[in-house]
Amino acid sequence: MAVTSIKIDLIGENQSLKARAYEALKSAITNMNIYDADAQLKLDERDLSARFGISRTPLREALAQLDQEGLVKVVARRGIFIVRKTKAEVLDMITVWAALEGMAARLACSAASADDIAALHRLVDDYGQDEVAMRLGEYSDANITFHQAILSLSGNPLIQGIADSLFLHVRAIRNRTIIEQDRAKRSVADHKEIIEALEARDPDRAERLVREHTMKLRDHVERFVDID
Amino acid sequence: MAVTSIKIDLIGENQSLKARAYEALKSAITNMNIYDADAQLKLDERDLSARFGISRTPLREALAQLDQEGLVKVVARRGIFIVRKTKAEVLDMITVWAALEGMAARLACSAASADDIAALHRLVDDYGQDEVAMRLGEYSDANITFHQAILSLSGNPLIQGIADSLFLHVRAIRNRTIIEQDRAKRSVADHKEIIEALEARDPDRAERLVREHTMKLRDHVERFVDID
């Protein structure tokens, strides 16, 4: 039979205008430095709808969704404001993250396959003792991938979903936390220990290591990040 | 000076139509038995807007919010459907709940005052050995209050917020889980142990007890609740 593969247009933007506006706004907001003193924090419905070339209706629905997620705050007859998270809120988010990823590690001990756990090595081993090769920006990406892998290995999609939404907010202060060589080295060491615990199928240890690792980040932010 | 207290109308419904529609729909959906075979799971925008006496616009925004929370699913040109959670999803929710409340107990060991912890006794001690007096419906309420108290004692509002939204969904299957005398008794015993751990300011033990307690519920649902 003739294998005539039809190029179906799934790549093209056939989503609703609301969905497209939502993605565009979310991307714009999460990528801007909202903590800069001169950051533009106020949005205007009519202006935005004109920019996107859509009417206010779908745009409003997108903004309402962002409002619920806590990225913006819609105030009747006042305006729409990009939300600056307080330091306390960020710390609380990291704490919840610690609880979720800890549970994920616990679950992974019984849910993850040996292959899945072995694959974690690839995200850590490259950053062994060679501090020079450890480009910090690159490590930052590998670090995120490592943690998301653990969340994924739990086999509980809800954990991953909640953690993702939290990460969205914590990201905003990421630009303000400088990763030092020393902290990165300890981070790599922590990750190796975590993999060991997973390989040993020791849920209590895996949970504790992951939780303490994330809480170290919490303490670091509490001490050295200055927002508010 | 004359103490003329002005009765400000805060009780009256001065909220937006969207907010009122949202509350009304949320209440209606979470209180109905969506797992009944003959439950009406489809909604219609025009019909609802006529019932509420509002236009489709604010109603749609309320529905969009419920959609994001996972209570309904809006499908373009098909309809709006009340979502039945699968058993796997409910189990995942309870697992996340266990992680959150475990972390809450851990935090409470350092954040809660002695008075706050002492107040927990009131929610448990009444249901001592007197099984006859232990009215199961009444216990169910006290049980919920106890767990929400622990979430609150963590001092982390985010934990409480996420747990609340999870509870909204788990509630739907509550009607289908019969609380037996025996399980309730063991639950009370667990609660007493948890209070002890909090009083001893033992975060590891408090976390473990709370987590295991909630995971018992998870196992119970997995074994005895039949949905899907």
Next chain:
DNA sequence: CTCCGGCATCTGGTATACCAGATACCGAAC
């Protein structure tokens, strides 16, 4: 110069009309 009040304007909230895809019903063809 300062303060106050009213009106122009801005801005999110709501109502309404229209659009297009999806569905269901019905009748014709076989």
Next chain:
DNA sequence: GTTCGGTATCTGGTATACCAGATGCCGGAG
């Protein structure tokens, strides 16, 4: 009787117009 196709209808998506509260400018009174 079955199947196919077309059309009426249903339903969520979008555009537009209007509403009312909030803000701020501006001029007059003191």
